[in-house]
Amino acid sequence: MELIISLIAGALGGNIVGGVAKSLNQGTLINSIAGIVGGGIGGQILSALGTGGMAAGEAAGGLDIGTIIGQIASGGVGGGVLLAIVAVIKNALAK
Structure with missing residues (x-):
């Protein structure tokens, strides 16, 4: 479940950054x-550091509010x- 949260947050993070920084926008797809891949990587790094997943939410099945917020934040970033x-x-290669 945590991976799914990270992937969704990553997709949102990628699109938000693309919308805010027009020079980084590569289109919605x-x-x-990029957001999904980055969100998955960010979520895995957070879990590997022991700040998410089993370390924080094992008793609640990994779905306590701290774990969810951490996965959203790491996935989005x-x-x-x-x-x-x-x-x-991509911009460097286009020059």
């Missing part, structure tokens, strides 16, 4: 794909960061 990286590389 690329923003979403991961999605936005990966979109920014993709946009910078």
Whole structure:
């Protein structure tokens, strides 16, 4: 369940960053794909650090409010960061 939350938050994060920073906008599809991948990576990093998943919410099946908020935050940030990286590389290659 936590991975799904991270993927959705990543897609939202990628599209929000694309909407706010027009120079990073790659279109809805690329923003979403980069966001989903970045959100998954961000969520996995958070879980590996022990701040999410089993460490925080094992008793509640991983669905306590702290875990959910952490997954949303890490997924959104991961999605936005990966979109920014993709946009910078794509813009550099276009020159």
